[in-house]
Amino acid sequence: MILKTVALLALMAAIFVADTLTRYEIAVAVFYILAILAASALLPARTTRLLTALAVLLTLTSFALTRSGTYDTGLVNLAISLLAIGITAHLALKAVAARAAAERTQNRLFHIARATSLGEMAASIAHEVNQPLAAIATSASACQRWLDQMPPNTDRARQAARRMEDDAHRASEVIARIRAVTQAHKTAPQAVAPAHAIHETLALHAHELEHEQVRLLLDLPDNLPAVHADPILLQQVLGNLVGNALDALRLVPPSERTLRIAVHAGGNGFAEFTVEDSGAGIGPDETPQLFDPFWTTKDSGAGLGLAIARSIVTAHGGEIAAHPAPGRGAQLAFRLPVSKEASHD
Ligand SMILES: Nc1ncnc2c1ncn2[C@@H]1O[C@H](COP(=O)(O)OP(=O)(O)O)[C@@H](O)[C@H]1O
Ligand SMILES: [Mg+2]
Incomplete structure (x- = not known):
């Protein structure tokens, strides 16, 4: 950023020298517009404002130091230059502010989009995980009933335990899938x-x-x-x-x-x-x-x-x-x- 500011200051200094040495009729000062446009694209708004103030100051100084040419024409050129610099700075800064506002709105929208997406996901995880959990509870009470019988029916109890295992795997797969997405999201x-x-x-x-x-x-x-x-x-x-x-x-x-x-x-x-x-x-x-x-x-x-x-x-x-x-x-x-x-x- 400092490098860019220095480059723009050098450009402005060159314009200043040219503006001071040339006759009143040549409105070199309008070229400050280039520096202001570059500043608005590359640098913070505050720096652009400072450079605009500097451009106005340099234009007035050049006018005061210029010795050759028709004074009246110089005066008109001075007014045109100052007007051009002022209008350019105003429009450029407004464009930058509008772009920043659009970006902020978009970021907010993305935030909402992510949040609703995660909210929807949470709802469907709840749904997808609830089913195997309910099945596990059913199998668990069946398993207990088979074991409570006299004599215990271990075959049926073992089958119920296997169903519980399968359902537990199903539930953890749903969670693993969601975790994969949300972690991926970090990057x-x-x-x-x-x-x-x-x-x-x-x-x-x-x-x-x-x-x-x-x-x-x-x-x-x-x-x-x-x-x-x-x-x-x-x-x-x-x-x-x-x-x-x-x-x-x-x-x-x-x-x-x-x-x-x-x-x-x-x-x-x-x-x-x-x-x-x-x-x-x-x-x-x-x-x-x-x-x-x-x-x-x-x-x-x-x-x-x-x-x-x-x-x-x-x-x-x-x-x-x-x-x-x-x-x-x-x-x-x-x-x-x-x-x-x-x-x-
Ligand atoms: N696949 C589709 N078939 C028919 N109409 C659709 C379809 N997708 C979107 N639309 C139309 O576009 C409108 C806007 O969609 P959307 O922005 O998703 O809002 P919402 O679904 O809340 O209405 C819908 O109300 C519907 O009229
Ligand atoms: Mg819709």
Whole structure:
């Protein structure tokens, strides 16, 4: 930072010398604009303000020291230079502040996205772990009953104990899976295998998919490249799209419910994801609004799912779009840059 400040000061000194030595008619002072623009892009706002004040001071000093040329023209040039410097500094600082505000909003949104994703995960862990726990409790009381018999039925008791063991393994697998995701998250963005992210997301919706009798089609080639993404945020995007697909599928009869998830390498440094459902579909006049925050057609919808998905995808350098699916339903497609390292899993 100090180096950049020194470089800009040197530039300003050069402008000062040129401005002082040349005639009044030559408005060298407008070149201070370059230094101010560079400062606003490279240095903190306070330094930019100081450099702007310095530019004004140097312009006035040069004017006072200049000896040659038409004084009146010099005066007009002085006014133009000062005005240009002032307006440039004002606009540049405003642009920087707007960028910072946008960044803060995005960070807040990501924080919310992560928190809701973790909250949803917690809810589904509770659900997934509760089932084996209930089964363990049932097997345990059965086991006791077999042992209490006279004579004890050790064969049946042993079977019950084995069921308890299997269920305990199931429960700890669920927890291990969640732990893997949350730990991976510490080092966000990283190389993530698309198939892994999709399976993890689907695991969180396994119960719903089965309950709603959704036919699931996966098109995940073996040699897919890893993508460069934050694993939790990628799961958040996929989870929002799968959640929307399930909502749309609920509006059609069970026999017509298909969810298709596909990924292929685009060959352009991106991996292309598509989440396609055979649900109620999107009207052509709705397509432009879909990604707007708070836009929803659902009674209990927040209208944030797609807005969050889009902000995550674009922050990763990708794009997302919605299309009517071939036949019936909706297709949500997004792309993420391929990672330069090998995936972690
Ligand atoms: N797969 C889909 N099929 C049909 N409509 C969809 C689909 N995905 C999103 N939409 C439409 O986009 C709207 C916004 O989606 P979203 O931002 O996730 O908010 P929410 O799900 O809370 O309504 C939905 O209300 C719905 O009308
Ligand atoms: Mg939604």
